[in-house]
Amino acid sequence: MAIMVIETNSSFSLVESNAFRTLMAYCNGGAITISRRTLKRDIQSNLYTDLFENLRRQLHEHISTGAKINLTRDAWTSGNKLPFMAITAHWIDTRYERFNTLIGFERLSGSHTAGNMSDVMIKVLHMYKIRESINCITADNAVVNDGIFLDLELEMQDWSQEDGQIRCLAQVLNLAAQTVLKTLRSEAEEHEVDLASHDCDDFGHNNEVDPATSLRKLRQIVAKVRSSNIL
Numbered sequence: 083m084a085i086m087v088i089e090t091n092s093s094f095s096l097v098e099s100n101a102f103r104t105l106m107a108y109c110n111g112g113a114i115t116i117s118r119r120t121l122k123r124d125i126q127s128n129l130y131t132d133l134f135e136n137l138r139r140q141l142h143e144h145i146s147t148g149a150k151i152n153l154t155r156d157a158w159t160s161g162n163k164l165p166f167m168a169i170t171a172h173w174i175d176t177r178y179e180r181f182n183t184l185i186g187f188e189r190l191s192g193s194h195t196a197g198n199m200s201d202v203m204i205k206v207l208h209m210y211k212i213r214e215s216i217n218c219i220t221a222d223n224a225v226v227n228d229g230i231f232l233d234l235e236l237e238m239q240d241w242s243q244e245d246g247q248i249r250c251l252a253q254v255l256n257l258a259a260q261t262v263l264k265t266l267r268s269e270a271e272e273h274e275v276d277l278a279s280h281d282c283d284d285f286g287h288n289n290e291v292d293p294a295t296s297l298r299k300l301r302q303i304v305a306k307v308r309s310s311n312i313l
Contacts, residue, residue, distance in 0.1 A: 084125045094118040150217035165190040196229025220248040
């Protein structure tokens with residue numbers, strides 16, 4: 083039942099619904115009904131433990147060859163005002179197969195300070211026993227990340243902020259686009275975003291080079307990039 087709830091991304095409350103219990107009774111009259119608390123306990127004590135051990139073993143098999151692991155991290159506040167941080171591990175094995183696996187989804191104790199977030203990262207690295215096998219860590223360009231990576235540098239013997247901190251290229255491009263728009267002192271109009279059905283096909287056939295036309299085309303290009311989910 084735990085696997086079914088996870089694979090279907092269902093709420094734990096599903097097992098307490100009348101419709102689900104009616105279905106279970108129809109399929110197997112002797113089936114035992116459980117509460118959401120029992121389901122949570124089963125997932126934590128059995129399924130999560132098995133998945134955690136399998137992932138830790140997979141990571142150790144990788145680093146036993148002398149290879150390293152790359153990480154990405156991100157933090158946010160949920161709609162109900164709870165702060166979280168996620169950590170993902172990335173590596174390529176000896177068969178050149180790429181892996182991207184979530185290794186930490188942690189609730190922060192307090193706000194998004196450098197100390198709180200570096201403590202969580204160190205805890206997750208200790209859990210998997212991979213603290214000394216980290217290559218690069220990618221994060222956004224928030225100033226708080228400099229403090230996080232400085233803390234990590236003090237904790238990890240062979241890791242340095244200078245060599246191991248990677249700034250997110252997608253955010254860099256987004257910031258650059260925002261700067262262009264602010265420099266132009268004008269956001270693109272809504273009708274300029276829909277290039278596919280308007281002026282996009284005309285760029286190669288329009289020989290106008292006056293400043294007004296160039297400005298309009300630049301605004302259209304930036305609007306297209308922003309609306310295409312590339313940034």
